[in-house]
Amino acid sequence: MSWHSQVEPAIIQGDFWQVSQFYQELIEKEPLEISHYWYLGLAYLLEAREEEAQTTWLFVLSQGDEGEMTAWTADLVNILDGEARRQLELGNLETSWLIRGHIREISPDNIDNLLRFILLAINLNYFEKEQLKTWLFVDVLKTNDFQSLELSLLAEVLEKFLDSQIPETVPYLEAIFQSNCQRQTFIKVVEAKLPSLGIPLAIDIINTCLAVEPGQIYLLAELYQCYFYNRDFAAAMQVASQLKTSCQGLPSQAVADFLALYVKLFSGNWVDIKADVEEYTESLQKTIANRECPRLLDKPSLAILSPLVYLEDNPRKNRYISNCVGQLFQGYVCNNYKGNSLHKSTIKDTNKVLKIGYIAHTLYNHSIGLISRWLMKYHDYNQFHVSLYLVSQKEDLITENSFRNQVNACYNLQIDPLMIAEKISQDNIDILVDLDSITNNTTCQVMALKSAPIQVTWLGFDASGIPAIDYYLADNYVLPADAQEYYREKIWRLPNSYICVDGVEVA
Structure with missing residues (x-):
């Protein structure tokens, strides 16, 4: 009608x-x-x-x-x-x-x-x-x-x-x-x-x-994160068990085994972890033997390496595993972005004002933010142009006062590794400093794409083992004298301490 x-x-x-x-x-x-x-x-x-x-x-x-x-x-x-x-x-x-x-x-x-x-x-x-x-x-x-x-x-x-x-x-x-x-x-x-x-x-x-479509790997992983951040660790453990079942025999199995172990470690449940440790260790060994990048569906993960240092004080063994997985991770990332590794390998003009970039998701009231803020304050801005690349992070007064208001440029970017890497490349950053290490998979992917001629890891965690990272900042106290034998990155030891602060707040 x-x-x-x-x-x-x-x-x-x-x-x-x-x-x-x-x-x-x-x-x-x-x-x-x-x-x-x-x-x-x-x-x-x-x-x-x-x-x-x-x-x-x-x-x-x-x-x-x-x-x-x-x-x-x-x-x-x-x-x-x-x-x-x-x-x-x-x-x-x-x-x-x-x-x-x-x-x-x-x-x-x-x-x-x-x-x-x-x-x-x-x-x-x-x-x-x-x-x-x-x-x-x-x-x-x-x-x-x-x-x-x-x-x-x-x-x-x-x-x-x-x-x-x-x-x-x-x-x-x-x-x-x-x-x-x-x-x-x-x-x-x-x-x-x-x-x-x-x-x-x-x-x-x-x-x-999940009530109508059980076994959905992505949904189970997100549900795990929700329970984890809500500190409902019992529920997170239950979901991790379901995730392990859904990932059995897939490249995602290593990540599922990591999550099941990590929630127990984080929540203090160290008594009943023997089987979880064995499954986690076996998954890492299979990952290296099969030359498969650990990933959850199509999302590569280096965070799965974090339990190593807590389970065994064997840096030579742990670094071997980290270096192998880091290489698999970089290969997967570059292939995933259709070979878009930017491969910036040299600084053309050594007499210019150097452009330094820092990338992190923690530049707020967080331990990394509280430590690294002093570097931003005391940079010589006549010699260095400093840019910050925040990885979709929340911002607070520390972000504003100690970071945004100190440096030459600051960008809070969406979780898109290729976009972030291209932004850094377009900004002609000479030295890119990673403050996250393996604690943030997006940052790891950006570093794997090699968007700056010189790339460095500092703070965050131990070195990631990604081949595209040139240096790891340390000192004579945090790493033994023979550490260079098993670190892929060149260790750059600062003369006194690799961390300097100008005071801390007391609650």
Whole structure:
């Protein structure tokens, strides 16, 4: 059903007074044709005569019996829905939203309309979370079959709900999954949005997905992180066990074995770790023997090396493992980015002001930030141009006062290793200093891409073993005299101490 052709010119011009006059005259001629009243009310609505529109529709609907009311309501909703879509195509979001609001009042259980109404409200900034309760959103979900709805509509609403961190996202997902829609379509939407969600909601949403699609490696890993950061270590251990089962025989197995061990070490549960240590050690040996970079799905990981120094005081053995895995890691990263290793190998002009870059995710009220801030204060900025590359980190007063306000340039960049590496390369950084080491996989990937002629690791952790890193800063106390025999990086020993601070705060 559509407008009569006689009123199309007036509709194009937006002259709905003419349209309403046409339908008034048509009703006088054909008073029994119910659809004329629907179009007359719609013309009133578009003419900003909202009360008259409602009166017209409700008066006619009140004249029919139950069967007629059902059929007439369906016809009216169909007409209003068509106009709402037309207005949306014209870019008239507010008018489309107004029409859908009236459909919601006429047919409150119409889930397709309700979802489109909510989308428009969000896009127009009219939406408030509390309104979902007023609209009985969860009740409407339970009484509808989602199979007839457009997948793109369902996915778009899910994206908006996740962006707004709406609690009703959980029953909404449950309703979608119960209707046997294409579940992976919606799980991919969830996976893309998880990094921006608060931990409690993320836990509920991930568990909702795993209830219908168990064994999803990425979701299990994210659930582990949520429980870990929430310090619910018992739950994290349970998820780690599930992750190990899902990763059995895959390149991800080494990472799963690491996570299962790490949560026990971190939480102080050292009593019952013998089996976990054996499985972790075996996974590392297989990684080296098979020449496979340890990774979770397609995300390479060097963080899995961190337990080595806690399990055995054997630096020669540990460095061999780290160097082997570091080489596999660099090869995988460069291959993953289609050979985009930037391979800057020389500083062309040694007499210029050197450009030094520092990369980290911890330059705030964190041990690395508290230590390295003094270097930023006492740099000789006549000899060095200093840039900071923050890896998607939070910022606080220490970030602002001790870092941003001290250096020549500071960038807080998204988690995109190639983009960060290209930025550093474009900035013509001469010496890139890594403050994270193996504590941040994004930083490790940037270092593997060799975006500066000279690359150095300082603080963070032990050296990473990545071949693209030239130097490791130390002193005569933190490493033994023969350490160079088993370190890949050239050890640059500072004369007194590799760490200098100018005071610390006392709580």
